[in-house]
Structure formats: structure tokens, C-alpha cells
Amino acid sequence: MTAQNVFEHPLNERMRAFLRLSGLFARAQHFLAGASEQDSQCAILTLLELSELTGRVDIKRELMKELERQSANLTRLAETPDVDTRKLTQVLDQQKALIQRLHAQSGPIGAAIKTNEFLSAIQQRARIPGGLCEFDLPMFHHWLRQPLEDRRDVLHAWLMPFAVVQEGIELILDLVRKSAAPSAAIAEGGFYQQALDPSLPFQLIRVTLPDDATCFPEVSAGKQRFTIRFLELNLDDGRTSQSTEDIPFGLACCAL
Structure with a gap:
């Protein structure tokens, strides 16, 4: 990318x-x-x-x-x-x-x-x-x-x-941003989940996509784990739907 x-x-x-x-x-x-x-x-x-x-x-x-x-x-x-x-x-x-x-x-x-x-x-x-x-x-x-x-x-x-x-x-x-380099990940069927080590001071999640991607990430995070859903936007009615594709992306969990 x-x-x-x-x-x-x-x-x-x-x-x-x-x-x-x-x-x-x-x-x-x-x-x-x-x-x-x-x-x-x-x-x-x-x-x-x-x-x-x-x-x-x-x-x-x-x-x-x-x-x-x-x-x-x-x-x-x-x-x-x-x-x-x-x-x-x-x-x-x-x-x-x-x-x-x-x-x-x-x-x-x-x-x-x-x-x-x-x-x-x-x-x-x-x-x-x-x-x-x-x-x-x-x-x-x-x-x-x-x-x-x-x-x-x-x-x-x-x-x-x-x-x-x-x-x-x-x-x-x-x-904070430089504390972690992005690693390759795949959201199967547009969904990704990962655990967080509560002993580390995580500050920020960074998701990287190519600029021509047809979807965007919606992140939901707690103290122990986070999930990412990749959504597609229909501009005709303004509604979003989860992608059914496997989405490759870059992921950095920044802790400092």
C-alpha cells in the first residue's frame, strides 16, 4: 500500500x-x-x-x-x-x-x-x-x-x-503514533477482533487502508479487547453496511 x-x-x-x-x-x-x-x-x-x-x-x-x-x-x-x-x-x-x-x-x-x-x-x-x-x-x-x-x-x-x-x-x-509500526492484518468478512494487554498503556489504535478502499473502519474498544468492522457507505440513502469481503489493512496498537 x-x-x-x-x-x-x-x-x-x-x-x-x-x-x-x-x-x-x-x-x-x-x-x-x-x-x-x-x-x-x-x-x-x-x-x-x-x-x-x-x-x-x-x-x-x-x-x-x-x-x-x-x-x-x-x-x-x-x-x-x-x-x-x-x-x-x-x-x-x-x-x-x-x-x-x-x-x-x-x-x-x-x-x-x-x-x-x-x-x-x-x-x-x-x-x-x-x-x-x-x-x-x-x-x-x-x-x-x-x-x-x-x-x-x-x-x-x-x-x-x-x-x-x-x-x-x-x-x-x-x-504515541511512532510507538508502534503498522503490521499486516486481515478482517475476515469485514470483521476483526484482537485482545489488548491491560498491563500496557495503550493510547491509540491506527488502521491503515489504501486511499482507493471502498470501505472504512468502525472501531469499538474496551480495556481488554477491540473490534473493527469495515463498512461500506451507500451515498444514495446514506446508509452503511458491513463489507462481506476479506479486508487487508495495516494495524498499529500504540502504547507509550
């Missing part, structure tokens, strides 16, 4: 939150790079999603806990033969620096966004279908018509408090 699609399934709530935030950061950067009013509007809405999600979870505490947990596990590898000590030291230094930056950041992440009346008005109207029309929020459309660089400067300033969160999540996810 050369061109590949990777589907990821988190195995705990912390990893679930990190993956959601990672997706929002990627979306924010995509729209921030755009030049249109619609790009700026989507960047604002993504920023508000980031603010809401980080408000539900003490993301600073969760990040520090995970960085400290991973650091402790990686430190134990220092005496393992064939370990690249230079690379290991570099990663440990990165983790330490991120923990220090998180400690130094006072108050909740992005707290200023929640008290900004301009953003609060947008968030309130965004919950209403079609609620961001010009006659509903003239001040928003006035801002959207400002010069591109002015809009980008404001968006960068609002996103800046999340920078350390983004860096921490990217490092954590990168290490």
Missing part, C-alpha cells in the same frame, strides 16, 4: 480530547492561511470551538500529566541498548520545556476570549442556523471587510495563548 488513509481511534478520554484539539488546530491554520472573508469567518468559528473545548477540560493539567507520564516512561529507556541517546535527550528536553511553559501560563488557557464581547456575540449567534447574517451581526461583517493583514494579526493574537497547547499535543501525538 503506497497511498494510504489512516483512521485513528483513541483508547482513553485524554487522547480523545487531544485528537479533537489537534483537528481544530489544523482547521484553524488552514483558514488562517486563506484570504477571503469566508476564511476569516471559519477561522473565528474554529477559535470559538477551541475555546469551548478547552473550557470543558482542564487542558493545562491534562497536558502536564501526559507530558510527565511520557517523560517518565522515556527516561526508563535511557539504559536500553541501541537507544539513540541524543534523540532521547532532545525529546526529554522538549517535554521539560513545555511543562515549564505550561506552569508559567497563569489562569485558564484562552481566558481572554471568553470575556471578549465581540467574540461572545458571534458565538451566541452562531448557535442559530443562519445566525451570522449581516443584519444580525453588522459589527462582525464590518470586521470581515477590514484589510487581510489586519484580520490575520487579530486572529494570530487570539490564537497565541493556545500555541503551547498545540505544541504539547503535537509532541504527545507524534510520540
Whole structure:
């Protein structure tokens, strides 16, 4: 398989939150790079999603806990033969620096966004279908018509408090993803099941399919085992059905 699609399934709530935030950061950067009013509007809405999600979870505490947990596990590898000590030291230094930056950041992440009346008005109207029309929020459309660089400067300033969160999540996810290489597996009749060793800190299941695959995986996981059903989508009625074919795929159970 050369061109590949990777589907990821988190195995705990912390990893679930990190993956959601990672997706929002990627979306924010995509729209921030755009030049249109619609790009700026989507960047604002993504920023508000980031603010809401980080408000539900003490993301600073969760990040520090995970960085400290991973650091402790990686430190134990220092005496393992064939370990690249230079690379290991570099990663440990990165983790330490991120923990220090998180400690130094006072108050909740992005707290200023929640008290900004301009953003609060947008968030309130965004919950209403079609609620961001010009006659509903003239001040928003006035801002959207400002010069591109002015809009980008404001968006960068609002996103800046999340920078350390983004860096921490990217490092954590990168290490987790690299903790296991994919191995070949086959789902007979579109179904696959495997046991998990409860003594290992599994974080993530990664399923790899060729980009021309006609099915997609639906993962259901518990503490001791997980199952994967490969489903086919009928776009005419929007319904899915389990594939009856034997599906070859790549599987990585990531534990760090």
C-alpha cells in the first residue's frame, strides 16, 4: 500500500480530547492561511470551538500529566541498548520545556476570549442556523471587510495563548503514533477482533487502508479487547453496511 488513509481511534478520554484539539488546530491554520472573508469567518468559528473545548477540560493539567507520564516512561529507556541517546535527550528536553511553559501560563488557557464581547456575540449567534447574517451581526461583517493583514494579526493574537497547547499535543501525538509500526492484518468478512494487554498503556489504535478502499473502519474498544468492522457507505440513502469481503489493512496498537 503506497497511498494510504489512516483512521485513528483513541483508547482513553485524554487522547480523545487531544485528537479533537489537534483537528481544530489544523482547521484553524488552514483558514488562517486563506484570504477571503469566508476564511476569516471559519477561522473565528474554529477559535470559538477551541475555546469551548478547552473550557470543558482542564487542558493545562491534562497536558502536564501526559507530558510527565511520557517523560517518565522515556527516561526508563535511557539504559536500553541501541537507544539513540541524543534523540532521547532532545525529546526529554522538549517535554521539560513545555511543562515549564505550561506552569508559567497563569489562569485558564484562552481566558481572554471568553470575556471578549465581540467574540461572545458571534458565538451566541452562531448557535442559530443562519445566525451570522449581516443584519444580525453588522459589527462582525464590518470586521470581515477590514484589510487581510489586519484580520490575520487579530486572529494570530487570539490564537497565541493556545500555541503551547498545540505544541504539547503535537509532541504527545507524534510520540504515541511512532510507538508502534503498522503490521499486516486481515478482517475476515469485514470483521476483526484482537485482545489488548491491560498491563500496557495503550493510547491509540491506527488502521491503515489504501486511499482507493471502498470501505472504512468502525472501531469499538474496551480495556481488554477491540473490534473493527469495515463498512461500506451507500451515498444514495446514506446508509452503511458491513463489507462481506476479506479486508487487508495495516494495524498499529500504540502504547507509550
